[in-house]
Amino acid sequence: MGLEQFKNRNVGTQNYTMVDAGHSPQGAMCQFKQVVKRTFKGELFVGLWVTMRSMIKALFANDMHTVKYPLEKLPISPRYRAIHDMLRLLESGHYRCIGCGLCEKICISNCIAMDTRYDENQRKEVSEYTINFGRCIFCGYCAEVCPELAIVHGPRYENASQQRAGFSLFEDMLTPIDKLNLQQEYDGFGAVSPNADENIKQTPLAY
């Protein structure tokens, strides 16, 4: 191996290569020709026409792209990752969160915190749960890791606040009990795949 590569001390340029991007005119005549060509070719007028066409379309063909945001909203993808929702069990109405703490652990911006306790039914109960939305980067890991599909990303993306960090409590994100019938099953990050049943290994539990 030669030392050529070390002799170019202009670090950073070694990985670049020049590509031919056409020729610039050589000599006064060529330059003049180019000016004339460009002047009379009408490129500028093509530009004018394009914008005019857009204006005509916008005004008369109603081809307007503006969405009047607070008044109109675009439909969002089910995989969109906005403010979290806490889902309830459809049958009993009890919230699904079992307090396993996986979302807290996986959260890369460290914005989820939960306190748990031993409740009177000898179950693990979440006594407090917050997400610091000032920090949350909506990466979707929490929804993905949740074994119960309890924390999911909901469609509420309007989360601007006057404070740097808005905290959200468990109850704020929880489906209201009277709106249980409106609760949508989540099909975004971490949701059960449509063919999940096929992937399960059956065990001989006859009981």
Added chain:
Amino acid sequence: MSEVQTVDNMISITIDGIEYKAKEGEYILNAARANDVFIPAICYLTRCSPTLACRICLVEADGKQVYACNAKVKEGMEVVTSTENILTERRAIMEVYDVNHPLQCGVCDKSGECELQNYTLELAVDSQSYMIPDTKRETTNWSSVLHYDPGLCIVCERCTTVCKDMIGDAAITTAKRGGAELDKSYKESMPKDAYSMWNKLQKSVIAPSNGTGETNCSDCGECIAVCPVGALASRDFVYQSNAWDLKRVPAVAAHSSDGAQIYYEVKPTSITDRTEKIYRVTNEWNYVSLDGSARFAYDFQNTTASKDKAAFDAAIEAFKKAETIRFNAMITNEEAMMLQTLKEKMGVKLYNPEVKAFQTFLNHYEAASGNSLWTTDPDAIMKKSDFVISIGAALRNDSPAMKYAFNNVQKLNKGAGLYFHPVGDTLIPTFGKTVEVFTHKVGHEELALYLVLDLFADKEKLPEDVKEYIDSFKKTETKTIKEKEVKTVKEMVLNEETGEEEEVSKKVTEMVDKEITVTTNGLVDLLGGDASKFDAAFEKMMKKKEHFSMMLGEDLYYHEKAENIAKLVALVEATCDMDVVMTPPKSNALGVALICDLDDAQSGYTIGYNENGDFRLSALGDGDLDMPALNQQEGTLCNIGKRLLPTNAAVEYNGYELNDLMKVLVGAPELTIDWTAMLPTDRGFKAIAFDDLTNSFDNDGSDNRGYRLETSNVETDLPEVEKCDESALLEGEIAYRCNPARQFNDFTDKSHEIFEAFALYASTEKAEALGNKVEVVFDNGSITLDVLADEKITGDIVKVPDFKAAKGVYDLFGGSRYKTVTLRKV
């Protein structure tokens, strides 16, 4: 294990084709673990006897399938850890373990530290071949701290094993549960070990061994530590936190002189309160066993502290006019060094009655024996001793490490034991069949040592006067007695649990008439034993015994004839081939004894550090100036194993430290831990900076925490000992200064998981006689206490605790642990 393990008798074995060194007589599993070779095993605990519950450690040794936890290594043994058959067995066992095991892993407190999970993954169990109906098993609380979820339990019996072999309480055992019968067809279709394991598993559950729903034990929580699954947990910790959220702070158990290794596991208190709180204490349970105070008395930090400048200035003033600093052993070596520096530079007296007696005793011992410190430690006793003697210690209460060692020797080393103590104890005899308990009179401790001399001393070496004195107790007569003769008969018995035939040894006793010459040892009778039976019993105890150890307790340091006892101990050591260990009376008593020059009495203006005084420095939060508690500061402690151990701050401390006072008073380095390297090297310390201290265990269990104090040994002549002074005997009502098992000091009392009350403890009968409340009247005062019955105590002596410094119990007892008192009903 009866052989001495030295480097010389290491043998070599081959595991999976690689040659390793192992100790003679060691189990294959231990040898593998010591050499970092992985053999799966669920039920085996390194320092306990094999349980043979899980059967997963199956290996092939020299072509035969054996259980690695139960088979000993032999020279040249070739071990194969996995063959096809073994893998099939192991997989079947793991599948069986997973049958009906609740899939609550998400909320289980084990949170991923679960060995069942690990082995299931290790053995790649991805499908299940077996099934059986599940039975409902209710969650129970066994005691104020123990929480048991039988649904999660895999009946590996680690908890029962550790309770029996290590702790000695044997408070829990396997019990029957109404599980469904296995399908008979499995007997043929399943691998043999898996089937028998399942058969047992299906029938058992763990339960308190006393038949009630509650354990009656020392609540040490070691069963929680060893539980491989989430079945056993501390009641306070259940569903509080995931293990992964907890930050582990390596530390030293602060309350007793065991100096056990612990981790404080800390995490912010709650979402709103982000100050860190200790959630639990864990330990390296393969190498260390904790007592209840170490595991549960963790929240003794000083939370009220703040930098109160006025109090600080007042403290400076107080120090300037102080004549005495009274303190106890709940301080680090660094703080002890600071106090000693104060004494040297400002001429204050250092008063510490707890440690002073110990220090004096140590000095007497050093003078008599030439050894700067005692010669063995609990760890070494557990590893090799097979005969232990305990004198002068309420073993159950004074030093958990001693108790564990005493018990472990009986269980694991097929050992024997002699226990001398005035207060009768029902637990000690249960440690082993060859444990003799002498409930002697208060003041007869010297006689106990003479008995030891009689029994174990090389008579050639003993001085003539001692020999004469011992012989003066002996009487010889001829008697016809009926002697029991024990014969061992072997027969084949069907084991119910496993459904197999096993060879079982049975002892059959026959009575034979014999005419013999009997030498009655009057010493035995004097110490409360039965001389006629003792000789035979002792003969049995001495069978195949090679390593003898003697544990000395706090009673001896406070004994009136402490100097003579120290000499006797030295004599025992010199003539009996016996190792000695002494229990430092409180946490860092050894460190204080080595570092500080203590004075006999206090006088004038006194500063109390966690003690009574005119100006109180206190880590309890109730003094004139706040100090950090031991879980809030870095520093080192000296323990019973003669080690200097580093401990770290687990929780935040906002106030002033002693070092801040030192800076103003006499000048000091920047940090408290800067004193570590300045500890006196002439007392055995080494000039090693705190940050360079190691803090770990090796895989074979060797302790690398901190460093071992340097001890010196000077050849000395045999000491001149005095005869036992019978006048020191106490008569009448006797109070014994002794704390309940998990209480050591004000700090344990402050912890919310410790419930033992400050009360008078007495045997059940005595307690009934005394009623609910008594006034204990001493010569120099009295104290009124509730009466609590402790069914493990026998005899008339009552125990008065001293863990509350404010009650001044030390002063009441004066320089002794025993006092004649009047008990007056209130």
Added chain:
Amino acid sequence: MEVTWIGVLIKAIIILAVISAIAGFGTYIERKVLAFMQRRLGPMHVGPYGLLQIAADGIKLFTKEDIVPQNANAFIFKIAPVITAATAFIALSAVPVFPDFTIPSWIPVLGGTFVPSIASDLNIGVLFVLGMMAAGLYGPLLAGMSQANKWGIIGAARTAVQFLSYEVVTGLSILAPIMLVGSLSFVDFNAYQAGGIGDWLVWKQPVAFVLFLIAGFAETNRTPFDLLEHEAEVVSGYATEYSGMRWGMFFIGEYANMITVSVIAAVVFLGGYDAAGTLGWLFIMAKIAFFFFLMLWVRAAWPHVRPDQLMWLCWKVLMPLAVVNIVITALVMMV
């Protein structure tokens, strides 16, 4: 009709009020047109179709804090925007804006007053307008120099270079029509082209027309020659430190200048107004509106040029062309 001083005063007031309003409204138009060309809606919320946006902007500009940077030369900093606005309106005084009319006699006091189309009908009107627009360069120049901001200095430097250079082109390009007409008065220009669309000077002087337009863009600081305050390069150039109404005055000046240029182009090259009737005035309104629209249109369609390209274009293309155009015109007239 005789031009009285009161008529001139009324005219001046009309120019000030109406042109200011139009300049403000121009911002609305500009935003709308640009939006439509990008298929957006533009301002929509203040008033119907956002028509009152100008009011909202005005309120905002008037109520915004008037910040003078600490190290700026406060006096110069404060008068600079006034210069821009003032010169722009002074230039308008010599330009025919709106038709002349007589205030109906039934109105008290002012009844019967003749209001001329040009506030000050100079016989060298064209030159005067050019001169005032030249003087207008002091606004950006002083603004940039006084604000103690490096972006401002760069903006000021660009002002000097760009305005000076393109003044030459403007003057030379309009010289050829002047030669043809033989007068510097806008009235004469209008009269010269009175014969209908065939008489428009744009047919006789197409090169001059194009040159004038290009130079007009540069003189009014419009895309593609908006180098004085091009955000991508110099933050906001000479206007970097300005806020509130002072900033607004620069833009009133700019839009007034746009109107001026549009008027000149319409009068000089596109036939001017028909002095006889109202229809002619509507016609010139349409012409002016077209030029105004063209400026917006170009802004939507074309990228802006680099400073060196700007200079290159001025001195090496436009100016020689203008000179050649004058020479040819002179030759043709001679023959």
Added chain:
Amino acid sequence: MYEMIAFYLFSALTIGLFMVTVMSKNVLYAMTSLASAMVLISGFFFILGADFLGVVQLIVYVGAIMALYSFAMMFFDATRDIKEKNTNNALVFLLGGLSALVLVLIFAAPIHSDAIHALYPIHEGAGNAQDVGIVLFTKYLVPFEVAAVMLLVAMIAGIILAGKKMDHSLTKDLDADDEILVVKDRK
């Protein structure tokens, strides 16, 4: 009457502004006042009815020359006052006074002679611009042509000087338009 008012107003302002130009230590003030004074001078022309000259004054002095001055001034810090190094005040006063006196004498001399009359009377019916043209192309034809040629030469020279190396890139020996830097495809 209006002319009177305008004249005196313009005179006072012009003198004042020139005073500021001379006296001010601040470059910006000096420049601004100079430019304003030039504008006001053009006002005199307008009062005199010489519209063309007035506009020329505007375009040439205000638009061109002053802008060049200001361009030069950009090399200084416009926000800072300039400290004059004036070692001899007496000399400055003497020289300044003498030159002022000379100027007064020169301009006052014709008044004394009371023989001022236009050499070239205004042509009836001809505009201001035409008058200037007539004078330029009759009496002052030669100086005008010489000046024109000189200006043309200056302009051409300027273009050549400025445009000499306009195409030469200072940063690269290659023409900047020729190349685009592209990341090499590393396999």
